[in-house]
Amino acid sequence: MKIFNQLKDHIGLVPNPISDKTRQIHARINDASMSISVCPYCAVGCSQLVYTKDGKIIDIEGNYESPINGGTLCPKGAATWGLLHSPTRITTVKYRAPYSDHWEERSLDWAMERIAQRVKQTRDAHYEERDEHGMTVNRTLAIGHFGGATLDNEENYLIKKLFTAGLGIVAVENQARI
Amino acid sequence: MDISYKRQWETRGSRRRAVPAEAPTSYYNLPVIHKAHWGWLVIIYFFLGGISAGSYVIATVADLFGGPDARRIRQVGRYLALGALLPSPVLLILDLGRPERFYRMLRVLKLRSPMSVGTWGLTIFGGFCGLSALIQTAEDGLFGSFTLPRRFLLALPSKPIGVLGTLFGFLVGGYTGVLLAATAVPLWAKNYLLLGPLFLTSAMSTASAAIVLVLVSIRSTSHRTLKRLERLDLIAIVLELVLLLAAKANLGPIIARPLQVGKLARVYRWGVLGAGITLPLTLLSVTMLWRKAPARLLGALSSLLVLVGGLLLRYVMVEAGHASADDPQATFAFARKP
Amino acid sequence: MGANMAENHPVGFRFVMQAKERGAKLIHIDPRFSRTSAMADLHVALRAGSDLILLGALINYVMSSEHWNRDPFFQEYLTHYTNAATLINPDFKDTEDLAGIFSGYDPEERKYDPEAWRYAGQQGKSSANQHHESQDAMARTEIVGQQDSIPEYDFTLQDPHCAFQIMKRHFARYTPEMVEQACGVPQAVFLQVAEAILTNSGRDRTTSFAYAVAWTQHSIGTQIISCCALLQLLLGNIGRPGGGILALRGHATIQGSTDIPTLYNLLPGYLPMPNATQQHGSLADYLEQERPQKGAWYTMPNYVVSLLKAYYGDAAIPANGFAYDLLPKISADYSFQPMLLMMKDGNLRGLFCMGQNPAVGGQNAVLARQALANLDWLVVRDIHEIETAAFWYDAPEVRRGDLRPQDIGTEIFLMPAALAAEKEGSYTNTERLIQWHDKAVEPRGDCRSESWFVYHLGKRLKQLYQGDTSPRGRQIEAVTWDYPTAGATQDPDLDMVVKEINGYTVADGKPIKNGTALKDDGSTACGCWLYSGIMTEDGHNRARNRKGDERASLGWGFSWPSNQRIMYNRASADPAGKPWSERKKWIWWDAEKEEWTGYDVPDFPEHKQPNYQPAPDAKGLDAIAGDAPFVNMADGRGWLFAASGLRDGPLPTHYEPVETPVSNLLYPGQLHSPTVKLFHRSDNPYHEMADPRFPYVITTYRLTEQYTAGGMSRWVPWLAELQPHGFIEISPELAAEHGITNGDWVTVWTLRGEAEALALVTERLQPLMIDGRTIHQVGMPWHFGFGGLAQGGIANDLSALVEDPNSLIHEAKAFTCNLRKGRIAGQSQGARPL
Amino acid sequence: MSATIPLIDKTMVGQHGARPGAMGFLTDTTLCIGCKACEVACKQWNQLPMDNFGFTGHSYDNTGDLAAATWRHVVFVEQISDSTGQRATAMAPFQSNWLMMSDVCKHCVNAGCLEACPTGAIIRTEFDTVVIQQDICNGCGYCIPACPYGVPELSATDHQAHKCTLCYDRLDSGLEPACAKACPTDSIQFGPVTALMEHAQTRVADLQSRGVDSAYIYGDRAIGGTGGIDGNNAFFILTAEPEVYNLPAYPELPQDKVGRAFLTTFGAALALGVAAVVALRG
The missing domain is CATH 3.30.200.210 (Phosphorylase Kinase; domain 1)
Structure with a gap:
């Protein structure tokens, strides 16, 4: 059957x-x-x-x-x-030296340290404590930030806090403007 | 009814795919249905399978009714049936997307699927071809004179085997047409009643032509034997012509478009109708009527032409089907009752 | 209007479809016939850049219509909830009197002194001692109004100096005929729109407007939106369910990025950045300048001091003004476009670019890439190798050979970023709703969240500056930066960040209940007062709430302020506190319990009687009457006449885009906004009016299948294949003039740059008759660039740096261009293989 | 019914041969905003690769066709201007003048692909849907021309036939198919075929009462599910002729021809047999 x-x-x-x-x-x-x-x-x-x-x-x-x-x-x-899972997504740090014609792979730690150094150099070189009228401004105009508007609120908070309140970077802008 | 909702049934075509002027409606002239992927593997299989099936039928008929003169026909027919059949499974398996899964074909038998029916038919027919060819070899003494296999084979009832095999031969010769007809392809489906007969007829004509060609080339048969085959050829070609013309007429102007304009139409007109049918028909008539004609040469020539025509016929039918599947207007015409 | 909702907010559009099934009418007013238009009952094609004329004409139509003047609902709403009856300084001169400009204009500085627009009998506070450069930060007192006494009213609305009469005169020239001439909209169609809007507003029905960047991205963008707000106030459609003006924002937390801003001129919660050109020398001065005496903003010092406490912790003590001096001060416009110029000119040397793609998305993108090439260093954090990271070897000018990598000295760090689902955090959506997203998996490889990056960068910098006692050392030293870290990647604990944003009492570190608990004595710390209440006192993050319902869904996420869903919802009840109608019930006065109640959290003091009248010297919310729903404003009223707070006039006025094919038909003597911010430079040239070299109006836009500058879509195969190549939409009429057929290459150019695209010839664009001339419009999506799977010419290579004086937003929705068939010579970028 | 679409047999409108327990799609084009969420949601769930990459110029349709890796395809037809060339201003409620329709496998009540399949790889599930079992299919390709709607296709990567499964794995776990779930405007609705058909008829009546005279159901026995197909389990509400959306108006089930085709072939075999006997007789 x-x-x-x-x-x-x-x-x-x-x-x-x-x-x-x-x-x-x-x-x-x-x-x-x-x-x-x-x-x-x-x-x-x-x-x-x-x-x-x-x-x-x-x-x-x-x-x-x-x-x-x-x-x-x-x-x-x-x-x-x-x-x-985009096939072209980057998952490692890519570094391009000035005037170089190629990318180099670098470790995350190296890049973080290097960036911190560059921030300090630029900030130290272009820091204004007072403006021409003598008002305390405590800022640097030589560093800027463009943020995408898909960064989390908490990330934005930390960015504004570190960059503006901590480093005196005022040119902090976001996609929200444009 | 508010006039503002009335529509113009038309779509502006893009530059790349111009919509034919007569088209009332189309979606950027994109095909409605998908065409089959079949190419030369399948076309050659259709051709060889037809020859095999026809040869087997002819061999059997010759065996049963031909008398002693037809011994040669039977012999060549049986060998040719096997010879033409042998490449067929290879061709078909190579045509599969996943050749290693070919055996899945024998997982089911579906009576409404011509491919399923045909696969089973082909498998069984293959057995008959092999058996009949073996019997033939035994008769021809290839197994020695008194060996056991020879005796065994000669003891088999070759005539009933032949009759049974012939039934499957007809199936193999004709199912290919039904296979094409049982699709949504307008050019095939519209002629669903005619494609089977057409392919079967062509199987007979190409098979007899092939046997003639073999017999002529081995120069071992009588003029009278050849005449019989040529007669069969003639009948088959005439029937083929009738079927072809009927099929074309049945298609109507839109669906028949691939057979009317373009490269395929030229192959159809000059290759199939001209070289494959009209010319052999003339040559054969000449040999029949004019007794002094170089009959063997003309017979061989017409056989060759029939074979070429048979191959081209399959090529044209398959390719015209693809072209028709790509033509949305053909599909719309087919799927829209007046 | 000004939005393509079905394409850019498809899921939001499902509510529109549901409304349609219930019989709502949808009108789409847009230059292009888009997927939104296909669903609309009415598609009105108008010239890009002429929206304000049509809105003004609607106002004029409404004010002169019999229906509006007869229905008491409109009069009641108008006199109680708006400043229609308020008397304006009799010296005020309108554009009617001064041929297209308002009184108070300084042609030298190209700016207004809003002193001339005050309410009668009121004095402005800050304007008297303004520095001239101060145009870049608007004082809070300007925005909500600074009033020392109760304004004068004429509730009969007959006084020629009342806001209503001024407005009526102002909009008198915005006629249907003008709409036909200047917008290209036939009068009959305009009247159909006007009638539909008017009849669908009232006690029982509301009309809603949805707009997006097609209104903001104009040199008069802010005024277009105010014009709509004005119309909606006239029609009583604000603060009521089914009404309002819906700003359809384009990014997951673009709202959050302005609430907790990474914008140069704001501190969290819309507190203005201290400005060196204002009297902001000390905390006391700053508060003195910025704090309005009346309205909800009176409590501003609580917010500022709590923010300073959150930023500087123990370093912020009363004695040092809560470390106010450590906050940097601005003194000019450092918004996106001026930043590009600062970079190009070498003043800005290092840039962080996190999830933005200015090489494609920046206006005048040619200049933007030159700016990037002139940096010392550039940190790009993204998920793909976007154009901003790859410009040095792959930009069109490099491919053409105009520029070589060995000439570009920018040191570039391309840092892989983590995405939502690989990190936790919150987004604030377009309706101010804050929603938390969980971390589902660890990010791959070196991918990290921005909070990880910023946190660890901060740690390293604190290390580097250790022991540095100069102001810059003290600044970084003082910032509190001790979030615990957790997990394999050592991400900072975001619950602590949320607690800081919410606010906590300094003594015990417990979250505060809501913004009213904030103090100005340093006993509370709060990162963003607006988000106070997001965390309950027992530490539950309300952004995680996931309990929706059929109405306001108060249990789903958290919406600022105080979880209100409709702002100014006091207006959903009549002056006596009763719902205007049963159908449009939302918030009402429960006379028995003596409190405001309803489906939503009331945006009004909970127990304030509807008939409450403030004493003349009342401060803060106590100064707001019981029938004045707009609690943030000093007089509690919706402003028809903006007595301050706008830089380009108290009433919306049409000015042509900076690049326009026609003159200003309304004010022939005044083509552009008198206060538009222009950047006249050789690398940012503008076209003259009706410049014969640039005859066509071009507008840029987005597609459903792609996302902004493409970093999140053009590299994603499933999206790239849906819109695989940059194109330009051209009407068949214009295509025929140039012999262009569908699918041809087309080169578009302006004085800034050129871009190539494939032609999509479509009737969805149409030429319009403007002032007796045929004006062609073309449309180009701005998603495409030279990277990723889906590539195409960069639409922003064509646009210019221009700023709306209020929002500092550019003008990419209407400018002029020319086009021809064929490709850019020397462009090595081949047709992409199909 | 509509004056616009001439139907062969009006008594067949709404008639359907679905078996008990049949599940299907109703794709209501009047609600479709052409966002293509269905295409992507389908690819996401079924993990289908990108295919057919290229700009077509066919309005916003860069997909072109249903294919081995595209099981939903949104059709875009621009009919912006009226007969005088005037661009439309006042339009029918719901989708009009720019037609968009999300095409999908019709899951026929009697399916050509299923009947053609010589391996039995294509099955009818307990939901009356038609599914290709990928562990069986050997890529013979016969189902491809056997479908009157052009749905299945051989994949260029695994060389097997693929098409919409109506998310058989999801249905089996009690989940809604990915496309219907994603569809923001509920243009794609999933449910029992009988309920959907009832809903479709109500909706068409509603549309017609609102002035959309051209609305009709495609995929019942009157149109779309004709010729022995006996109805589609995935049917549509359309507002223009089927051909506008690249659909056949009155398709037929190819296998209904098989019996008669074999009969004539048998006749021909007889005739040829006789001819052979006559010709070869000794």
Whole structure:
């Protein structure tokens, strides 16, 4: 009988022989852990669910519970996984010496130290304690900052705090202007 | 009804794909359906499979009804059936996207899928071809005179085997046409009743032409035997011509476009209709009517032409199908009842 | 208007679609027929840069319509909630009187003295002793108004000096005929729009405007928006559900970047940066100058002192003015565009560029790249090798051979950045809603968050300056920078940062409840008073809240201020505190409990009676009457007439873009805004009006499939393939004039630069009849550059440095250009393989 | 129904042959804003690579076609001006003059690809959807021309046939398909086919009452799911002729021809057999 049934499945007009692999199919996020994120693109602020397994993000989709997006996403939001896993994403520090015609790989530590040194040099060389009217200004105009408007609020806070309050850099600007 | 919602059913074409002037509607003239990926592998298979199937049928008929004169026909037919069939599975497997998974074809038998039916038919027919060829070799004494295999093979009922094999031969010769017809490709599907017969007829004509060519080249048969084959060839070609003309007429002006303009149309007109049908038809008529004609030479020439025509026919039918699948207007015409 | 919501905010647009299903009407007023237009009931194509004329005409239409004058709702809203009845200084002269400029104009300095625009009987405070350079930081007192006494009113609105009458005269010349002539909108279409807006406003219905950078990116951008605000005040559409003006902001936390600003002229919470050209020498002077006596801003000293405490910790003590001196002072415009010039001219030597791509996104991008090439050092933090990092070997001018890498001395550090989901933090979206995103995984390789970078850079710098007692050493020494770190990457603990932003009591370090708990005696520290309340007293971060509902969703995230969702929502009730209508109920006065209640957090003192009238000498919020919803303003009213706070006039006035094909039809003698900030330099030339060399109006825009200057989209395969190449949209009419067919290469140029693009010939653009002439408009997305998968000519190579005098935003939505078929000669960049 | 779309048989409108438990898509083009979220969400969930890279000039459609790695495709048709060349100002409510439609596999009630498949790789699932089992498919390519809508395609990378699975793995785990979930304006709706069909009919009636006379359902037995296909489990609300969106108006199930085609072939075989006997008789 079993053989007959199997034959019936495999021979005839519209057979439906289902493979073992198909039988076992399930969504890959079933046993993944989930964290809540916000879409990094526009300012609508869509809530995203980030599914991870073994320390890797396996899927990002909209959050049904959000009163903003109710599970939906736009193409950019839907491509967030692709953004995180972009094939051309840089993951190491690249350094270009003055007048050089090529990039060099450098360690993160080296770059951090070098940047700190350059900041100190430039700041020391161009620091104004008082302006021409004698008013205390405690600033340097020789260093600037352009920020993207996808930096977190906390990051912006730290940038403003260190650069302006700590280093006296006033030319701190953001994409929010343009 | 508010007039402002009325639309003009037209789309401005882009520079790269000009929309034909007569097109009422199109989406940038992009194809509606996807064409098959079949190329020369499949075209040659269609050709060889046809010869194999036709040869087997001819060999069997010759065996059953041909009398002693047709011994040679049977012999060449059986060998040719096997010979032409042998490359076929190779061609088909190479055509697969995943050749190593070819055996999956035999996982199911689906009566409404011509490819499934054809694969099974081809497999079984392959067995018959092999068996009949083996019997032939035994008859030809290739296994020695008194060996066990020879005796075994000669003991087999070769005529019933031939009859059964012929049934599968017809299937293999004709299913290819049905295979094309059971698609959404307008040029094929529109002629779904005619493609099977056409391919089968062409199988017969090319097979008889091939046998003639072999017989002529090995110079071992009588003029009368050849005449019989040429007669068959003639009948098949005439039938082919009728089927082709009927098929073309059935397509209508839009779907038939690939056969009317462009390179394919030229191949169709001069290659298939001209060199493959009209010319051999003339040559064969000449040999039939004019007794002094160099019959062997003309026979060989016309056979060669029939073979070329048969190959071109398959080429044109496959390629014209692709062109028709790429033509949205053909699909719209096919999928829009008057 | 001024926005392409369906394309740039698709998910936000779903609410528009839901409203449409319930019968709402959608009108899209835009030069291009976009995906938003396709969903609209009405698409009105107008000339880019003429928005204010149309808005002004709407105001004129509304004010002269019978319906508006008859319906008591409008009169009630107007007299109670706006300053329509306020009498203005009788010496004030309007553009009507002075041929296109207001009184108080100084042609030498190209600026106004707003003293001339005051309310009758009021004195400005700061203007008297202003330095002339001070145009770059607006005093808080100017923005909300500084009033020493209760203004004079004429509630009959008949006095010729009342704001209403001035306004009526001002907009009288904004007529449907003018709209047809100057905007290219047929009168019949305009009247359809006007009637639709008017009939959809009132007690029971509200009309809402959505705008984006297509309004801001004009030399009169601020005034376009004020004009809309004016219209909405007239129609009673502010502070009510379904009303308002929705600023559709373009980046995940662009709102947050102005609240907790990385902007040169602001401190967190919209506190002005100390300015050396103002009397800001000491904390006391600064507060004296900046603090309004009336309205919500009266408590400003609490915010400033708490901020200084948060910044400088123990170094901030009463004796030293809470280390006020350590805060640097500005004295000029250091905004984005002047910064480019400072770089180019060698005054700015080192630049941090974190997640911005000025080589593509900067105006006059040719100049922007020259500026980058002139730096000593440049730190780029991004996720891809964006154009700003790669300009030295890959820019068009380098590819052409005009410039060689060995001539560029910039030392470049390209630092890999971490993204949301690889780091935690919060974003503030376009509706001021702060939402937290979790860290799901560790960042790859050397990718790090900005907080990691800034924190560890700060640590290293503190180390380098150790023992340095000069002011610059003390400055870095004093900054509190002791956040605990955690995890494999040693990221600073952001909960501590959030606590600092929220504010805490110095004594025990506990988070404060909300902004009202802040003190000016140094007992509290607060990084951004506006965000106070984001953390509950027991340390819960409310940005993590995830409980939505059908209405205001107060349990989802946290919205400043104090989790209010609609600002000035007192206006959703009538002067007596009752909802205007059941349908538009939002906040109302509960007479039994004697408090304001409703679906939202009231933006009003909780227990203030609707009929409360302040004493003349009342301060702060006590000076706000019970029927005055606009609590931030000194008089609590919505300003139809901006007596101060704007640099280009108290009433919106149309001026042509800096580059325009036509003259100013409204004020023939005054083509441009009299106060527009121009940068006349050889590397930033402008086109004359109707310059025959540059006959076409060009507007730049964004696409759904790409994102800003492309750093987050052009490298992402799934997005790059959807819009794989830079293009320019041209009407078939203009294409025919140049023999351009769809898909051809087109070169566009201005005096600043040239860019090539593929032609997308489409009827979605159309030539307009302006002042009897045919004016062609073209549109070019500004996403594309020379890097990434999807490449194309840089639209900003064409644009110019120009500043709106108020916001210092450039003018990329309307300028002029020319174009031809074909490619730029010598451009080695081949057609991309398909 | 509409005066604009001539239907063969109006009694068939809304008729559908879906089996009990059938799940499907309703793609309501009148709500589509052409954002292409469906395309990307699909690629994201199914981890499909970029393909067809290039600028087409076909409005904003740089995708072109459904393909092995593109299972949703948004069609863009510009019909901005009226017959006199005047650009539109007042327009129908909802999508008009710039038509956008997210095309997808129709998951036919009787599917050409499924019936053509000689390996049994293509199956009908318990949700009445049509899925290609990738562990079985050997890339014969016969399903490709067998689809009257041009949906499946052989992949250039793994050489197997691919198409929309209606997120079979997600359905199996009780999740909504990725495209329908992502769609910001609910142009793509997912649910039981009978409920969706009812909703579609209500929606079409609503649209027509608002003046969108040309709205109709594509994918029932009257249009789109014709010729033995017996309806599509993924159907559409359109406002222009099917051809405008590159859809066949009255497609047919190719396999319905197989029996008759074999019959004539059998006839020809008989005739040729007789001819052979006649010709070769000794």
